[in-house]
Amino acid sequence: MNKNCFFLIIVTFAIVFLSSTCQREEESNVQRIFDDQGVAIATPFLWKTSLHQKEPTSNSYIKNQIIYNNNIVVPTTNGEESRALSLLNTIDGKILWSWDDIYKDHLEYIDVDYHHQYENLFTFQIGGRGYCINLENGTTKWHHRRDRSFDVRMNSIDNLYFVIYGPIDNNSEKYHKDITSFIGDIKTGIISEFLTPNFTYENPDYWRGVQFINQIPNKDNLLLVSYFENLEDYVIQPFFGLYDKDLDEWIWDRILITPPKHSNVIDWPPIIENNKIYAVVDNCVVCHDLETGTQIWKREFYGNFLFSGFLLEEGKVIANCEDTYAYALDAENGNILWSVKTAGTSSRMSYLNGVVYMVGGSGGGRLFAIEASTGKMLWRIDAGLLGEGEGARFRTNAVYVLPAKDDQPAKVIALSDMYAYCFEAER
Numbered sequence: 001m002n003k004n005c006f007f008l009i010i011v012t013f014a015i016v017f018l019s020s021t022c023q024r025e026e027e028s029n030v031q032r033i034f035d036d037q038g039v040a041i042a043t044p045f046l047w048k049t050s051l052h053q054k055e056p057t058s059n060s061y062i063k064n065q066i067i068y069n070n071n072i073v074v075p076t077t078n079g080e081e082s083r084a085l086s087l088l089n090t091i092d093g094k095i096l097w098s099w100d101d102i103y104k105d106h107l108e109y110i111d112v113d114y115h116h117q118y119e120n121l122f123t124f125q126i127g128g129r130g131y132c133i134n135l136e137n138g139t140t141k142w143h144h145r146r147d148r149s150f151d152v153r154m155n156s157i158d159n160l161y162f163v164i165y166g167p168i169d170n171n172s173e174k175y176h177k178d179i180t181s182f183i184g185d186i187k188t189g190i191i192s193e194f195l196t197p198n199f200t201y202e203n204p205d206y207w208r209g210v211q212f213i214n215q216i217p218n219k220d221n222l223l224l225v226s227y228f229e230n231l232e233d234y235v236i237q238p239f240f241g242l243y244d245k246d247l248d249e250w251i252w253d254r255i256l257i258t259p260p261k262h263s264n265v266i267d268w269p270p271i272i273e274n275n276k277i278y279a280v281v282d283n284c285v286v287c288h289d290l291e292t293g294t295q296i297w298k299r300e301f302y303g304n305f306l307f308s309g310f311l312l313e314e315g316k317v318i319a320n321c322e323d324t325y326a327y328a329l330d331a332e333n334g335n336i337l338w339s340v341k342t343a344g345t346s347s348r349m350s351y352l353n354g355v356v357y358m359v360g361g362s363g364g365g366r367l368f369a370i371e372a373s374t375g376k377m378l379w380r381i382d383a384g385l386l387g388e389g390e391g392a393r394f395r396t397n398a399v400y401v402l403p404a405k406d407d408q409p410a411k412v413i414a415l416s417d418m419y420a421y422c423f424e425a426e427r
Contacts, residue, residue: 041381054077062398072087221247222243224242236262268310365396
């Protein structure tokens with residue numbers, strides 16, 4: 001055998017060996033493992049995909065699911081601390097496109113706290129920079145650099161979306177501390193001033209602001225407006241108002257949600273269902289009548305719901321509290337139906353086929369699955385048992401859930417610091 005043939009055999013063997021090794025890294029040899037309480041702490045995954053196209057670095061966050069054509073948008077990195085958003089094929093985990101067309105340098109985190117998705121477009125805000133991405137191909141539809149910083153909160157009505165903006169005019173005493181709402185079209189990104197609530201203006205030095213605007217289901221003209229006013233020492237009063245945008249008038253207004261106190265803001269968009277308004281305000285879960293604004297019930301807790309937000313499923317308000325428990329409340333009267341030990345700081349929750357999924361950031365970064373009807377803990381998956389080794393954690397990024405489709409099973413996708421993991425859903 002001559003030297004050239006011998007060299008060719010060695011190279012071929014190396015390529016085959018490396019290829020098979022890389023393939024084995026993507027395959028799951030994880031066994032289903034249960035703890036002494038019968039809760040799954042490890043389970044096989046269908047696939048895993050690296051979130052880092054080069055050497056690993058710190059990554060961005062997406063707080064709410066972004067799903068398009070049964071594929072998902074996740075934060076990724078391109079090496080040298082360059083960050084991107086990527087669309088993953090949920091059948092095999094392959095990256096379909098990546099986007100990093102940001103105004104600032106490549107070091108900026110592309111954190112998406114709130115977004116608006118309409119047809120093949122989704123938009124989000126980072127400070128004074130607004131972006132819109134075509135989900136079909138990962139190109140920039142538009143991006144605008146605003147003259148001042150916006151809040152990242154977004155609400156929407158079809159192609160229209162609301163953003164929170166302030167102050168309006170630094171030279172105007174009346175508006176100096178106001179945070180008002182602007183409306184924009186996702187197709188162009190052009191925004192214009194929309195609505196400022198009936199603030200009292202008793203003290204021009206106090207902050208006042210809009211927090212969320214919800215369209216009332218099946219009533220295109222009616223909007224629920226959540227807003228606040230500060231008193232001295234940052235004591236906050238949160239209010240609801242129902243606004244008719246066609247008539248430009250308030251149906252009812254200045255309904256005080258909870259008594260004034262510190263940190264008394266609505267951190268999550270209210271949910272409107274069955275003619276009732278549900279919201280979390282600091283450490284309280286509340287329910288109001290939509291027709292009158294009257295409070296129906298209020299339930300207080302020892303912690304807030306800043307991270308998890310809440311779900312309204314199966315006639316229950318489900319939320320994970322900073323007191324390290326998840327709760328389900330009867331949507332009719334606020335009575336606690338069940339509670340289960342989880343973690344304090346957490347991801348936002350997702351629901352699929354009777355199961356609530358979330359990542360508990362405190363206590364080890366576990367992936368939880370909780371039966372919505374009973375509160376029974378089904379999963380407490382430890383990323384360290386999936387092959388990454390001790391110390392691996394799931395991140396408090398969105399947990400993506402996809403129902404069964406064609407020949408594909410229902411899926412749950414969660415992110416660790418290193419990988420996106422796809423599991424077959426519990427149900």
